[in-house]
Amino acid sequence: MAQLAQTSSGPISRVISRPRLLLGFGVLAGPMYVTVALAQAFTREGFDLLRHPWSFLANGDLGWIQTLNFVLTALATIAAAAGMRRALAPGRGAQWAPVLIGAFGAGMIGAALFPADPAMGFPAGTPEGPGAITLSGTLHMAVGGVGFLCAVAACYVLASRFARDGRKGWAWYSRVTGTLFLGSFIGIASGGGIAWSNLAFVAGILALWIWMSLVSLNLSRSA
Secondary structure: OOOEEOOOOEEEEEEOOOHHHHHHHHHHHHHHHHHHHHHHHOOOOOOOOOOOOHHHHHOOOHHHHHHHHHHHHHHHHHHHHHHHHHHOOOOOOOOHHHHHHHHHHHHHHHHHHHOOOEEEEEEEOOOOOOOOOOOHHHHHHHHHHHHHHHHHHHHHHHHHHHHOOOOOHHHHHHHHHHHHHHHHHHHHHHHHOHHHHHHHHHHHHHHHHHHHHHHHHHHOOOO
């Protein structure tokens, strides 16, 4: 909880607690990731939101931008997980929710280290079609998939915690977010390159990051 401290010059200033500061990264992680990804999606030659997942942005001469976006967002997410551990303790979910959110962040670092394979005409000059499957592309899908499933599990774990605390609205919101994101992930995993599955996954990503920001903000108020 925020405390009041006397500064050397005399006025009283507000000192932000460590958990609240860490949860602040959780509030900002999603907006940062989405803003940077969409800015590239609308400006990079050959990228099509209807066909290409955001992971493709890590390829090409400007791929370093999305790679850095992955890493910074991952670090912010892991910081938020540390804040959640303090904000949720003691009680149900205090151990597993932060672990799962942290694993989601770690999955993003893995996705940055192992870029997706170029395919479907992106980056510009890449032949149409699924393209060659490399070890990097395989690991990208593997670590990304594990991270996504951990995020889904975190939604359900926190839903259980909220329900136990009598916060039914937050419990249902967490369950719906986890279910929607899981459905969108299954859709893109089984129908990559199809417009509806790609757009559904974009919607799932947005829903997950909005949930992450709102949960972090809510928990920070009592941290």
